[in-house]
């Protein structure tokens with residue numbers, strides 16, 4: 565039967581605002597645990613940050629430098645889980661960490677780093693990790709023959725189809741019974757005594773939910789303000805740009821981690837043969853731009869192009885070799901320090917019937933979702949069945 569504008573529907577357990585990887589992951593987990601769920605996405609599933617990433621499902625070798633061992637460990641565990649539950653969307657990939665000529669001590673440091681990375685992965689390690697002399701780097705990746713390198717190191721990580729994973733989680737949530745609404749912006753009213761929330765949809769329908777999760781990535785503070793929660797500056801964005809080349813122009817076989825020749829920041833150059841491209845990224849700069857109106861400046865493009873020219877001087881890459889650019893803003897937790905040092909860890913803020921989930925990385929979305937749904941269970945005063953998202957293969961929710 566068609567619903568009318570005035571029709572009252574029974575209260576659901578959980579309303580989720582935001583259909584990025586975090587919101588979609590929470591919807592899947594909650595629906596698999598038997599909660600009645602509606603997810604509302606203002607634009608399209610995965611339209612936000614989650615389709616503008618470096619596409620790495622990784623422990624984060626550069627977070628080792630920051631001493632963030634806990635985050636690296638958790639991410640490596642989640643990397644193994646995603647390889648298992650999303651084999652068509654996440655693939656193990658060998659990386660070469662390359663070092664510039666003249667910085668021999670870095671060779672030693674990176675060699676130790678990749679071995680520590682392997683150690684931290686424990687049973688989840690993917691393959692060999694060891695330092696390589698220059699000739700061994702070039703033997704593995706002949707396209708680096710003209711790069712000013714002293715050597716490098718081999719390590720293993722994974723890369724994934726970011727948008728594909730968000731869509732797969734949303735489809736899996738639907739499969740498990742959740743209602744996923746796109747192109748929808750709800751107006752939210754809080755019920756007294758933390759009884760829940762009422763969402764009014766543009767068509768006049770209203771949804772009463774006993775609990776609500778805000779999973780709005782870089783829009784978190786804006787969404788919190790719109791629903792009337794106390795003003796807090798939880799999330800601060802730094803902007804990340806990628807550029808891509810046709811793989812015929814840059815016929816690279818290996819994923820490369822490198823330090824940018826200008827400022828020594830770690831970045832990646834990753835071939836995606838299945839998409840016919842090689843991309844380079846990312847930048848990491850503060851921005852005040854609205855997350856839905858980010859711009860890519862020529863300076864950003866030229867900065868990334870310089871990294872590619874440094875690696876492949878013989879290819880004669882120019883601005884016109886760049887075929888594609890994309891930009892996203894990181895929903896990082898606000899804290900003091902440089903852009904790159906801002907926390908990749910997440911926050912769960914419980915206020916009455918509302919849980920705000922902020923920060924985190926794409927790689928750790930599943931464990932964030934698990935923690936969020938555990939918390940929602942407590943908010944509802946219900947003992948929920950255990951989380952199954954680490955075992956159930958994406959798309960096999962019914963089997």
Ligand SMILES: Cc1cc2nc3c(=O)[nH]c(=O)nc-3n(C[C@H](O)[C@H](O)[C@H](O)COP(=O)(O)OP(=O)(O)OC[C@H]3O[C@@H](n4cnc5c(N)ncnc54)[C@H](O)[C@@H]3O)c2cc1C
Pocket residue numbers: 581582583584585586587604605606607608609610611612613614615616617618619620621622748749750779780781782783787802803804805846891892893894895923924925926927928
């Ligand atoms: C350049 C860059 C590279 C990155 N690379 C990596 C990487 O390689 N590996 C990794 O692990 N992590 C990476 N990250 C981090 C990762 O992308 C994010 O942590 C993750 O995608 C955040 O997901 P999210 O669901 O929290 O946010 P989002 O994907 O931004 O989702 C939030 C959603 O909320 C929606 N929304 C906004 N307002 C409303 C509203 N009022 N009502 C309903 N919906 C609303 C938006 O449309 C959006 O779809 C990268 C980030 C950036 C920016």
